[in-house]
Amino acid sequence: MRILVDMDFSPASLELVRSLEAEYGANNITCVSLKLVNGELETKEAEIKNYSKFFSEDVLSAAIAAYRRGELLSPCFVCAQRGIVQYLFDEAQRAGCEKIATTCNLPLMGEFHRELFLVRTSTTDANLSSSHCSCPFKSGDYRTYLANIAGYGKAGNFIYNNAVVGKHTGVLKYIVGQHNLADELETHFTQMLYIKALDVNSGDIMLADKAEMFFRILWLKDCVFYAGAPVLGEVDVVLRSKLPAKPLPCIMERRLDGTARVLLDKAQFALQAGQLVKFFVNDTLIGGGVVERSG
Numbered sequence: 001m002r003i004l005v006d007m008d009f010s011p012a013s014l015e016l017v018r019s020l021e022a023e024y025g026a027n028n029i030t031c032v033s034l035k036l037v038n039g040e041l042e043t044k045e046a047e048i049k050n051y052s053k054f055f056s057e058d059v060l061s062a063a064i065a066a067y068r069r070g071e072l073l074s075p076c077f078v079c080a081q082r083g084i085v086q087y088l089f090d091e092a093q094r095a096g097c098e099k100i101a102t103t104c105n106l107p108l109m110g111e112f113h114r115e116l117f118l119v120r121t122s123t124t125d126a127n128l129s130s131s132h133c134s135c136p137f138k139s140g141d142y143r144t145y146l147a148n149i150a151g152y153g154k155a156g157n158f159i160y161n162n163a164v165v166g167k168h169t170g171v172l173k174y175i176v177g178q179h180n181l182a183d184e185l186e187t188h189f190t191q192m193l194y195i196k197a198l199d200v201n202s203g204d205i206m207l208a209d210k211a212e213m214f215f216r217i218l219w220l221k222d223c224v225f226y227a228g229a230p231v232l233g234e235v236d237v238v239l240r241s242k243l244p245a246k247p248l249p250c251i252m253e254r255r256l257d258g259t260a261r262v263l264l265d266k267a268q269f270a271l272q273a274g275q276l277v278k279f280f281v282n283d284t285l286i287g288g289g290v291v292e293r294s295g
Contacts, residue, residue, distance in 0.1 A: 004092040006102035007031040007046035013103050020101060030095045034087055036079070051087050059083045067146040068153070070200040071274020072175055081222070147172065156203020158185055160193060171203045177213065177270030194270065214267040215294040220260040220277065225287030229254070229279070236280045237262060239271060247280055260289055
């Protein structure tokens with residue numbers, strides 16, 4: 001069996017190559033590295049494939065659209081979902097490879113040709129993305145990067161208990177759960193107020209007391225699951241992919257239209273639309289999706 005390896009030069013990627021060479025033979029392993037934006041990339045380990053001319057339309061435009069909807073997106077997920085999977089499939093076809101191996105979180109990359117991927121990820125070693133050349137999001141400050149392109153959205157009001165308590169100059173400057181707002185409110189409050197919701201159409205930002213910021217139910221969109229994942233059952237869910245996050249027990253119900261509903265055992269604090277969640281059974285990654293809303 002011939003295998004195409006998505007080579008990103010991380011320790012996990014190098015280890016993957018060595019293990020596959022030992023299992024299938026070095027002659028059956030083809031390593032490629034995807035170049036997503038302009039920049040230099042030199043390596044003797046893999047053949048460089050330049051996809052920078054597709055990146056802006058395939059990936060950046062989708063990231064900007066999600067940002068304008070007020071979603072706290074994972075740019076690595078958008079890149080994987082909209083670009084990397086299809087690019088790797090194209091390269092596998094050209095190289096005559098039957099399988100593709102990568103250190104990315106495969107079930108969260110979209111519906112493209114999932115049966116072609118070798119899956120070797122768990123709660124401890126699963127990476128959200130590979131480190132492809134000159135990624136504009138690599139610095140981590142992707143919101144500033146997107147704001148420089150798309151701006152900060154509409155100006156509007158801070159609203160608490162149906163009353164206007166302050167004004168702001170751009171709704172996309174804020175995120176759900178934020179609470180350092182005292183200097184921006186016209187009314188003084190003895191208690192801490194938190195951002196509960198953003199309305200990107202009106203520009204209004206809804207505030208709430210801490211007790212109102214907890215949720216137990218999640219509605220997800222853009223879900224992808226491996227074959228064999230339960231349609232309805234008890235699983236573990238990781239809610240915050242960018243932080244060290246403990247898997248939480250929940251009941252997950254997935255549907256044929258690519259959505260899912262999650263009931264958590266214990267209430268959790270503030271989660272904004274657009275964030276990525278992942279599901280596990282016995283430390284094995286079985287799928288994931290994007291938060292549409294919580295309650």
